[in-house]
Amino acid sequence: MAFHINLSLTLLFFFSTLHSLFAAFTPTDNYLLNCGSNTNATFFSIRSFLGDSSHQGSTFLSTDRSIPLSDANPSPDSPELYHTARIFPSGSSSSYKLSVTSKQQHTHFLRLHFAPFKSPGFDLLSAKFHVLVNGFSVMNSFSTDSIVVKEFTLRINDPVLEISFVPSKSSGFGFVNAIEVFSAPNDYIIDQGTKLVIPNSVKSFSNLSSQVLETVHRINIGGLRLTPFNDTLWRTWFVDDEYLLLKGAAKRAVTTDPPNYQRGGASREIAPDNVYMTAQEMNRDHQELQARFNISWGFPVGSKPVLHLVRLHFCDIVSTSLNQLYFNVFINDYLAFRDVDLSGLTFHVLASPLYIDFVAESDHSGMLRISVGPSDLSNPSRANALLNGVEIMRIMNPVSSKVGSRKKHVIWIVVGSVLGSLVFLCLLVLCGLCLCRRNAKTKNSESTWTPLRRFRGSSISRTTEGTVSSNGYQTLRISFAEIQSGTNNFDKSLIIGVGGFGMVFKGSLKDNTKVAVKRGVPGSRQGLPEFLSEITILSKIRHRHLVSLVGYCEEQSEMILVYEYMDKGPLKSHLYGSTNRPLSWKQRLKVCIGAARGLHYLHTGSSQGIIHRDIKSTNILLDDDYEAKVADFGLSRSGPCIDETHVSTGVKGSFGYLDPEYFRRQQLTDKSDVYSFGVVLFEVLCARPAVDPLLVREQVNLAEWAIEWQKKGMLDQVIDPNIADQVKPCSLKKFAETAEKCCADYGVDRPTMGDVLWNLEHVLQLQESGPLDKPEETYGDATGSGTSRQGPSSGSNTYRDNGDGSSGIINSSQVFSQLMTNAGR
Template sequence: MAMPEVPKYTHFVLILLLYTICQESLASFNPIDNYLVACGSSHNITFHGRTFTPDIEFEHSNLQIIANKSLSVTSKLNNTLSPLYNSARLFFETSSYTFKIQQQGRHWIRLYFHPLPDSNPNTTFATITVTADIISIPDDLFPDQIVVTLNPSGFFEHFSKSIVETVSRVSIGGASLSDNLGRTWENDGYYFYHPINSSTSSDLVVSTNPATIKYSIFGPPLVYATARTFKIASQSQRSDLSWHFIVDPNFMYFVRVHFCDIISNSLNNNMAFNLFINEAFAVRNLTLSSKAKGHAVPYYYDFISHASGNTMKVSVSINHDAMNETLNAIMNGVEILKISNNVSGLNEFSSFQSLPSSVPHSPKISLQRSRKLGIWLIIILTGCSVCVLAFLVFGGLSFYYLKACRRKKKSVTNFELPRHFTLLEMQQATNCFDAELIIGKGGFGKVYKGTLENGEVVAIKVANPESRQGLDEFHNEIELLSGLSHSNLVSLVGCCNEDSELILVYNYMANGSLSSHLYGRDFVPLSWKQRLMICLGAAKGLLYLHTGAKESIIHRDIKTTNILLDENLVPKVADFGISKKGPILDKSHVTTNVKGSFGYVDPEYFRTKFLTKKSDVFSFGVVLIEVICGKPALDDALPTQQMNLALWALSCDKKGTFHEMMDPYLIGKVNMDSLNKVLELAWKCLEERRENRPPMGYVLCQLEEALHLELASHVSNENEDSSIHSSVGSGFTDEIEDVVNHSLLIQQLIC
C-alpha cells in the first residue's frame, strides 16, 4: 500500500548517543549510561569501533519509543559517509525516546540526521523539530560570556544559548584522531599555509602529565603533545605560521586556540610571540610559560570573530619586540565553530555582527566561573558538525548532506598515497637533480626524469621554493589526484615534503606531451587516426572529472602540453595544480579569480570570473584546433591577427580559408567527413557564451563518430586491394565494431 503524503514528519536518523560525562580523566572514562542506538535499523552497526544496536531491540525498561505512528526505512544505496546513514526511523507527529538513567549528572546527546532519497516515502524534504527537557554538559567546556577586544566593557553574553556548528577542529603537527568525547581532530596539513620555514614537534611525555589529563575535556592530550614551530627564527624577517579555514561570510565564529609549550627547556628559556585572527592582533607578546604557570602545561584562548569573507585565518608570528625571549612561536590546536542566535538556523544572518574579535579568557578563571550553562543541545550538535535547524532554511535534509560532504576536507597526510618519499630518495632518483634530466618546466617548477631504487622510471616535479604558486598547487594536486582514478588521468605515485622541498612524483610518460607531437621536432607527426584516439581519451578523462568523480572537478588548464602520452600513445590529462571543485546543488558556476593559460582561457570566465565545466569545454575546443592545424594556441612570433590560434581559425572560417591553416601533413591523408565533424565540434566548443557550448558527454559522442568515419574510410580503401583486405580487413572490422559498440553505449548513457 502506498504511503499517504504527509505535509510534515520528523526524521530521526541513525544514532542517538547518550552518556554521562565525568570530570575525571577522559583517558580512562567509562560512562555508566551509554546508549548507542541505530534508529530504524534491523541489525547491529559497527562504526569507528562502536556498536550501535537497533532501537527496537532495547529492553523496554531501558528505552521506550513513544510514538503513535512511526516507520522504519532503509536505503538501497551504500552511503559513503557512514553505514549509520543507511537506515532511519520516521515519525509523523511529535514523538520521543525515553531512556533510563542510572547516574545523575551531566549527559551528552549526539544526533545524526541524513535524508534517504530512495526510501518510500522520500525523506529529502522532511522537516524537523527537536526539543529536549534536560541537557547538560561539563560546566567549563565552553564559556558563557567572552570579553570583547576593542570594547573592554563589552561582553559576548549567553554563548551557551547560541546555536553553533563545528567548522574545523584541527590537531596541529600531529595525526588525525578522535577523542573520548567523540570529537574528530583533523591533521592540519590541508589548512597550513606557510610550511617552508616550519617544523613539527612532539613530546609524548606531555600527554601523560596530570595537567594535560586535567585539560583533556578541552583538548585530547595528544593534541597538546604535538605542535608546529619555526625551523629558523630570524630577528630580521617577518615570519608567521598561518592556517586558513573556509567559512561562510557574514557570521560570527567562536575560535579556540590551544597552546602547550613543548619545546622550551626551562623557565629561563621562554618564547614570546603574537597571535592573529584574520590578520588582526588577538594577543600581543604571548608568553606561555607565564600564562600557563610553567612549561608543557596546556593553555587555550577563546575569541569571537566576524568573518566578512569566506576565509578565517589564524596565525602566530615572532614577536620582534621581545628582547629577552626566545624568537619562536608555537601552536597546538584550533577549533572553529559557527555561531547564530537565530532559532531559524545557522544559515540565517547572524545578529552578532557588530562584535569585534575578543580578548582571551583564562582557563583558570573559566574553571571557577559560575555554572550558567542552560540548555545545551546545541553544543552537542557541534561535535557532529550537524545543525538540524539549518534544514528548515535550505529546503530539507538533502542540502545538509551535500554541504557536509563539501566540508569534509582531507589533509595532506591523510591522503592514501602509494608512497611518501624522502628527499634523499628524490636526490638519488635524479642524480642530485641533474639539469640534464629536466624534461619540462612550468609555474610549479621543474620536472625531472627519475629512476627509483626499484628501477621504476618516474616523472619528478620539484616546486620552485620562491614560488607561492608551487605551494598552492602542491596541496591542490595531492588533494585532487589522491581521490581520482581513471585510465586517462595521470597517476600520482607519491610526494615528498622535506627540508622546504615540495615534490610530486608521477608515472613517467614516455612519449611526452601532445604538443610536442603536433609542432615539436623530436617526434614523427601523428596520423589523423592517432590524433582522434588521443582526443577521445582526453575527452574521457575530462568527462570523468566533470561527472564521474565523487565531486565534480573543473580542470581549468586544459591544453596540449597537459595531455601526456605513454609508450602506447594513450593520453592522460595532467597538471591539476589550479583545478577547482565544481559548483554544488543548483549553483551554475564557481566564482574565482581567473587562472589558466593564455590562448585557452574561456572568454566568459575571463570577463565574469564565473568558472564552469564549459570553461574546460572551451579550452578543449582550442586543443581540437591545434590538432587539426598542428600549430600552438599562442605564437607571439606571428603577426598580431595570427597570434591567437582560436581567433585566427574563427576568422579564417568566416572567410572560407580555413583549409589554408590545416597541418600540411594531413592533406590527402584524412577522411574529410571525419575532419569536418571534428571541426564542427570545435566551433561549438569555442562559442562565446557558455550556454551555447556542448557538455563533455556530447563532445565524446562526436569524437567517437569522427573516429568511426575515419576507420570506415580505411576499410573502404583496403577493400580496393583484395590482397591487403585478406590480411588486415578483419582487424579493421573488429576495431570499427568496438568503436561503434562503445559509441552506442556512450550515447545511451550521456547524449
C-alpha cells in the first residue's frame, strides 16, 4: 500500500510538473530584480532575474547612496541570486520605483528575498530595518540570520510601486537580495464569498481585495513539497506532516487523474494540479477510533491575536459517486462550514477543485487550528472528510490607509523607534533591578532551564520560531565528519531503529565511545521542533534514568542527535515481538521503577517541570544491566507555570498511549504522562501492544481491555504466560491498582509520578518478601493488619529523588499514597 502511494505521488508529481512548464501564467507586470548585481541570475532554472546595477535594471533604482554588495565567500550550495545584495545606509532616500498597471487596481504579488552574509564593511546578519510599500510599512524592525522569503499580496492603486528599506536606527542599514513584483490573476483575491468565523457565528467578510496579505503558511496536504518549478505562480508548498495533531487520524489519498476544472471553481493559478491530486482523509482503518472523529492540524502564527485569511482547497478524489461525502470544517474549534457537499458546490462533478476563503482571528496560544470531520448527514458506514491544501495569510491594514507622504511616514517610524527604544531601555533597567533582588533572595535555589537561541548561518528554515545557540551549546557540537566516520558513512547495516524523526544508527566517536546516532532527513525542515526540544531539555538535565545527550550536529543541512548507546534497546523488544528472552517479573518491576524515577525527576526537577508527551515502551531503553532510561524528548513541553493548571497545546502522542482528556480538551498536564505510563504498566504485565487492530473490537485497546479484567478481579487470567508463575498475588494486586488509577479518565483522579513510583517500590517489596499465596491486605499494607514487615505505605516517610537517580527518605507527619484508597485525593 505504501509503495503504491509513493509511486502514485511520484507519477503525478512528474506529469503535473511537465504540465506546469507548458501552461505557465503570463503576468501583465513582471519585475524580477537581482539586487546589487550587474548581471542576470536564474532561479530554479526557469526565471531570469535582471541585475539592478545593469544598464536596464538601474532605471528602477533611485541613485541616492545605495550600495551594491557581493559575498566574498559564497556557499557553493546557495543560489546565485543570493550572492549579492543592495545596501540602504541610514540617511539614504534610495528606493525601487516600478511602473505597474493600476487602471483596474490589479492585485500584485510582492516577494522579497533576504539571504544575509558577511562582507567587508557590512555584516548583513546585524541589519535591522523597516520595509515600506508606497509609504505603508509591511515589515517592522526586521532582521534575520538565515534565508527568508517574505511574500505579500496587495492591490496597487497608484501607477508606481515604490519599495523602500529604512534602517531602524541612525547607524544601521537595510538590505535586500532579490525582488519579485508581478500581477496576480484577476480572480486570485475576490470580495464575494469570504466567511468571517467568530464564536458561535459565521458572517460575511467584505473588501478582502483591499487588504495587504502576508503569506504565513502554504501547505500541500497529503502531498509532496512543491517548488516554484512546479507552480505556475512560482510558489513553494510545504508538506503537512509536522502540523498534523494526530497523525494516525489521517491517511493519504492520491489520484493520477488530472482535476476536472470547472468555470467558477479553482484554477491552476489558485493552486497547482499537485495540490488537488493529493489529500488527507479520515483513517478509518484504526478500529480503536470511533466512526466520528476529526482530522486536525495546528499551524503556528504568533501569539498576538491577528486576523488571518484561511484559504482551504478541496477536490473530492475519494468518492466513487456524487453526494457520498458530507463533512464539517472547524477553525480554532469553531464550526466554520457545516455539511460541506463538494459535489453540490462543483456543479455535480467529481474531482473538481474549489477553494473556500475564511477569515479568523488567532488567539494567544500562537496556534491556528483547522479540522475537518464527518457531518450529521454522513452515512455512518462511509463517514469521511478530506482536505487538499491550506494557505494562511496574515491580514494587514489596507494600502490606502497610509497617512500623509512617505517622508512623513518615515519620520514617524524613526521617532517611534527612538521613543520605543527609550521605553525598552527603562523597562530593561527595571527588570534588571528586580532580577538582582530576586537573585539575592534565591541565591541557593535551583536554576531553571533556559530557552535556546538562534544559529548563525543555520540551515534551519524561515518559519523557525527558535533555533539552537552557537554559544550556549558549543561543547555539545560534534562535527559531521566525525559522525560520518563513526557510522561508516551511515551504513545501513548499522541501523538499530526508525522513528518519525529519522533513522537511528549504532556508531562510535573518536574515543571509541559507543553512541546511538539519530539522523533527521537531510535537508528537510520536518522534525525541526523535535530536534530543538531534545537539545533544549537534554543539554540542561542529567539523571541516571534519562538517556543522556552526547552531542548534536547541525552542518550541511543535517539535523543529527547523538545519545549514549543503550545495549539492550527498547523495553518493548523484551516483552513481545522479538527473539529476546522475556524479562522476569522482578526485572520488569525494576524497569518500571527506573522509568518512573526518570519521569518523576522530569516532572519535578524545575519550577515548571517538563512533560514528556510520548511515553511508551519503545521510548524506555535498557542498558547492559537492564537499567531503564526514558528517551526521545522531541515532543516534550515545559509544564504549566505556578499560577496555571495546564498548558494549552496541540495534541501530540502515540495511539493507545494518548491521554483521552488531553485529546478532548487539548490541555496538557503532567497527568497526561501518568496516563501513558499506566498503559506501559499494563503492557509490561500482559506483554501485548497498546493497540492491536487485528484483535476483536473489545480487545483492540490494551488499557480498556485490561481494566475490564481488573474490574472482574480476573486480571491474573490475561497476564503474560512467561511470568504467570512468578507473580505473587499481593504484588499483582498492588501493581494492577496502580496501573488502573494511572489510566483514569480524568487527570484529577490519577496519581502523581511520585505516588506511582512510591507504589511500585512497594510492589517490589511485596514481591521480594510477601508470601506466595497471600493477598496484600494480610501483609505489610497500611490498610491491613499484618505486621510481619512494614512496607513503604505504613510508615511516616515519603520518597525523594535526589536527581542523580539515588533516593532518600523525607520525614512527614502525614504521608500516604492516594492509591491506597478508592477515592484518591
